[in-house]
Amino acid sequence: MLTEKRARKVSGYLAFALGLAALGALAAWAVAGHGGPATVVALGLAAVFLVLWVKGFVVVNPNEAKVLQLFGAYAGSVREPGVWWVNPLTTRRRVSLRVRSFDSDVLKVNDRDGNPIEIAAVVVWQVRDSAKAVFRVDDFEEFIVTQAETAIRHLATTYPYDAHDDLPSLRAGKVVEELTREIQERVDGAGLEIIEARISRLAYAPEIAQAMLQRQQAAAVVAARARIVEGAVGMVEAALERLNEREIVDLDEERKAAMVSNLLVVLCSDRNAQPVVNAGSLYH
Numbered sequence: 463m464l465t466e467k468r469a470r471k472v473s474g475y476l477a478f479a480l481g482l483a484a485l486g487a488l489a490a491w492a493v494a495g496h497g498g499p500a501t502v503v504a505l506g507l508a509a510v511f512l513v514l515w516v517k518g519f520v521v522v523n524p525n526e527a528k529v530l531q532l533f534g535a536y537a538g539s540v541r542e543p544g545v546w547w548v549n550p551l552t553t554r555r556r557v558s559l560r561v562r563s564f565d566s567d568v569l570k571v572n573d574r575d576g577n578p579i580e581i582a583a584v585v586v587w588q589v590r591d592s593a594k595a596v597f598r599v600d601d602f603e604e605f606i607v608t609q610a611e612t613a614i615r616h617l618a619t620t621y622p623y624d625a626h627d628d629l630p631s632l633r634a635g636k637v638v639e640e641l642t643r644e645i646q647e648r649v650d651g652a653g654l655e656i657i658e659a660r661i662s663r664l665a666y667a668p669e670i671a672q673a674m675l676q677r678q679q680a681a682a683v684v685a686a687r688a689r690i691v692e693g694a695v696g697m698v699e700a701a702l703e704r705l706n707e708r709e710i711v712d713l714d715e716e717r718k719a720a721m722v723s724n725l726l727v728v729l730c731s732d733r734n735a736q737p738v739v740n741a742g743s744l745y746h
Contacts, residue, residue: 466593466653469530469538474519474545481515518550527592529555539592557592561657566611568663571618573632578667581618581632585610585645586657594653602652609648610659617641623666632664 488508522528522543530537530552537552541559548554563586573579587606589595595602617640618632625631642659649656 464536464593464597466591467536467538469528469540469548471520471540471546471548474521474547477515477518477547481511484511484515514550518547520546520548520554522546525558525560527557527559527589529557529592529596531555536593536597541592555596557589557595559589559592561586561588563587564607564610565662566607566614569611569614569618570667571615573618574620574622574629577623579618579623579632580663580665580667581614581661582663583610583614583641583659584662585659587649588655588657589653590655591653594651599652602654605652606645606649606654610645613641613644613648617644623664632661637661 485508488511520528520540522540524543526541526543528540530539530548531554532549532552537549539557540546540548563584565584566582568580568582570578570580585606589602599605617637621632621634621637622629623632625634630636638660641661642656645659646656
């Protein structure tokens with residue numbers, strides 16, 4: 463499998479000094495020829511040398527790689543920033559090693575429960591192996607976008623929008639980690655590294671959004687009522703125990719049931735209680 467390797471290179475400053483020395487020697491040879499055949503040969507060699515010498519220089523910027531190719535074969539990559547001199551017959555392709563990110567398109571898919579949802583993600587990535595990125599795929603920037611969207615679609619069909627039946631929802635951290643891992647597996651062969659993947663948009667599709675909102679509101683109301691009833695039962699139980707401990711009043715079962723009913727109505731009602739003053743006895 464083709465992987466990145468270091469290209470043969472020489473410091474550009476050293477190559478510049480040696481080149482000047484070689485040109486000086488050719489110039490001296492041309493002068494010594496006094497216009498004869500030696501001068502013509504020296505000038506021809508100087509012209510060829512000058513073209514090859516200049517063509518061999520390559521500048522590599524920070525967080526950048528130059529991929530070299532010699533007559534169709536991979537000749538190595540230069541990652542170290544600076545001025546270098548390489549084989550002048552090679553062709554070079556610049557590959558950015560900077561950390562990049564993209565926001566995927568909003569995808570409309572069905573979640574695990576079959577509900578249509580809209581989902582999108584932000585993917586942060588960089589090139590890890592310049593040789594694989596250049597030679598294993600046609601366009602690695604387009605490749606990673608396609609593979610990321612494929613992974614997002616697969617993830618959305620695997621998990622539900624809302625957590626249930628011991629399955630995490632699409633908002634769970636575990637799901638985000640799985641998304642990062644799946645995208646990495648898909649683009650690993652292209653020499654790309656996924657640094658992070660986060661879901662940036664997650665919502666029900668417009669045609670069912672209102673119905674799902676009502677369902678969520680109803681579930682929230684039921685959960686709140688259950689919590690209120692649980693608390694109210696505890697308060698009534700505590701009140702009866704305190705009355706009994708302090709022997710404030712002795713209630714028979716019928717009056718105790720009436721008191722429990724009244725307390726539950728007061729505590730569980732979503733409106734303020736309206737007190738009723740009893741001007742008679744306890745039983746009238």
